[in-house]
Amino acid sequence: MSTSDAALIQKIVQRDESALAALYDRYASLLSSVLNRILRDTQAAEEILQDVFFQLWRNAAQFDPGRGSLPGWLVVIARNRAISRLRRHNPSEGEELLETSVIVPSNLESAVVQQQLLGRVKGALENLSADQRAAIELAYFEGLTHSEIATRTGDPLGTVKTRIRTAVESLKRTLSP
Amino acid sequence: MNGHPTRPEDFDLYALGVLEGEEKAAFEAHVPTCAACAEKLAEARGRIALLAFAAPLVAPSPAVKERLMRQIHAAPASSGARVPQRAPRDVERTESFFGRWWPVAVLAPVAAVLILVSVRLWQQNTRLIDELGEERATLQQQQGQLDEARHIVALMEAKDTISVALAAQPGMPKGDVRVMYNAKMGMAMCDGWVDPAPANKSYQLWLVPKDGKPISAGLIEPSTGPMKPWTVKLPPGVEAKAFAITLEPEGGMPQPTGPMVLVGPVS
Numbered sequence: 433m434s435t436s437d438a439a440l441i442q443k444i445v446q447r448d449e450s451a452l453a454a455l456y457d458r459y460a461s462l463l464s465s466v467l468n469r470i471l472r473d474t475q476a477a478e479e480i481l482q483d484v485f486f487q488l489w490r491n492a493a494q495f496d497p498g499r500g501s502l503p504g505w506l507v508v509i510a511r512n513r514a515i516s517r518l519r520r521h522n523p524s525e526g527e528e529l530l531e532t533s534v535i536v537p538s539n540l541e542s543a544v545v546q547q548q549l550l551g552r553v554k555g556a557l558e559n560l561s562a563d564q565r566a567a568i569e570l571a572y573f574e575g576l577t578h579s580e581i582a583t584r585t586g587d588p589l590g591t592v593k594t595r596i597r598t599a600v601e602s603l604k605r606t607l608s609p
Numbered sequence: 610m611n612g613h614p615t616r617p618e619d620f621d622l623y624a625l626g627v628l629e630g631e632e633k634a635a636f637e638a639h640v641p642t643c644a645a646c647a648e649k650l651a652e653a654r655g656r657i658a659l660l661a662f663a664a665p666l667v668a669p670s671p672a673v674k675e676r677l678m679r680q681i682h683a684a685p686a687s688s689g690a691r692v693p694q695r696a697p698r699d700v701e702r703t704e705s706f707f708g709r710w711w712p713v714a715v716l717a718p719v720a721a722v723l724i725l726v727s728v729r730l731w732q733q734n735t736r737l738i739d740e741l742g743e744e745r746a747t748l749q750q751q752q753g754q755l756d757e758a759r760h761i762v763a764l765m766e767a768k769d770t771i772s773v774a775l776a777a778q779p780g781m782p783k784g785d786v787r788v789m790y791n792a793k794m795g796m797a798m799c800d801g802w803v804d805p806a807p808a809n810k811s812y813q814l815w816l817v818p819k820d821g822k823p824i825s826a827g828l829i830e831p832s833t834g835p836m837k838p839w840t841v842k843l844p845p846g847v848e849a850k851a852f853a854i855t856l857e858p859e860g861g862m863p864q865p866t867g868p869m870v871l872v873g874p875v876s
Binding site: 449452453456457460461462463464465466468469470474477478479481482485486489490499500501503504507508511515533534535536537546547549550552553554557568569571572573575576577578579581596597600601603604607608 | 616618621622625626627628629647648650651652654655656657658659660661662663664665666667668669670672673674676677678680681682684750858860863
């Protein structure tokens with residue numbers, strides 16, 4: 433049985449480099465995928481990927497597994513950084529650590545669960561209409577707000593808001609345990 | 610908004626990043642003050658984070674991990690560790706100091722100058738440390754690129770590296786892809802071209818082992834011209850029977866489900 437994220441974090445606090453390597457092996461592909469999808473620039477994606485794990489190494493003592501999920505936090509931080517890079521804005525590291533608590537409705541430590549989620553998320557998005565899916569992808573992968581999506585698609589702001597709200601409700605139903 | 614968000618979806622909308630203006634400001638003003646809403650936001654962040662799984666699979670280059678491990682190895686040993694609480698210093702007796710006040714008048718201007726000089730030196734030192742850190746990061750990045758180039762050269766020079774040409778299958782999109790693979794190194798380098806994939810579909814490269822199930826070697830994103838060569842990290846020690854490219858749902862699959870577009874048996 434593989435070592436839990438919480439145990440690996442504890443080892444990182446004790447400066448065990450192999451523990452960081454183990455967490456990297458567990459989650460780097462997921463983060464790499466989302467970073468490449470957002471940035472469409474392999475070098476930039478790899479820089480952020482390395483930086484996120486280096487931040488984990490430096491600040492592991494401040495991460496409290498009881499406050500949330502490590503892979504969820506890693507994804508949120510990686511996405512925030514990628515979108516900030518697109519928008520040329522630098523978020524504060526301290527702000528990220530202290531304020532970003534993430535509770536994921538599944539145990540992502542298991543590779544099997546990750547594979548199952550891959551299918552579930554793809555299925556949930558396929559259940560949306562093409563317009564809803566496009567709006568969610570513009571928000572998640574390009575970091576656009578309601579009005580920016582309306583500008584991009586040429587649709588009225590109210591239509592975009594309704595479309596995203598309906599899509600989010602649908603995703604919430606499908607992805608909740 | 611001084612009270613709770615009125616609509617439950619607001620948490621997911623905030624986590625998604627679409628709220629703006631007054632809506633966003635009101636949300637941000639309330640949530641830090643309310644444990645229940647902070648918990649709901651953490652759950653919403655977790656749901657929205659799952660959308661990461663919708664991104665097409667892209668395995669990072671092995672060089673990233675190597676750079677990371679070198680970076681943490683070079684980092685100061687104390688960084689990140691819990692900082693032990695320092696024991697309070699003993700309170701020094703001050704009676705005799707005030708009793709002998711006159712040295713203060715003499716030493717105060719000297720102390721002020723010393724403080725000014727110290728602050729200046731500290732500022733210069735901080736700037737130098739920052740510059741050194743930037744130089745070190747650049748050096749590490751260049752070292753990583755150099756290491757990757759060395760791996761590619763090692764792959765190309767190794768006697769046990771095999772070259773596999775993948776040929777288009779009848780009735781399938783056209784393409785011509787070549788894979789250089791070294792089982793011992795667990796590394797492949799690919800180049801070539803393939804016609805654009807149909808809408809909502811992705812090309813996925815597979816290592817077909819002599820024993821066991823196919824192993825994904827990542828997605829292929831065709832461009833209008835020849836694709837840039839790319840490297841793939843694979844589990845080391847897997848003897849290949851063939852390499853194949855299949856047409857899969859967008860984002861790829863854990864195991865091949867679609868038709869084979871290009872196939873190259875290992876001779």
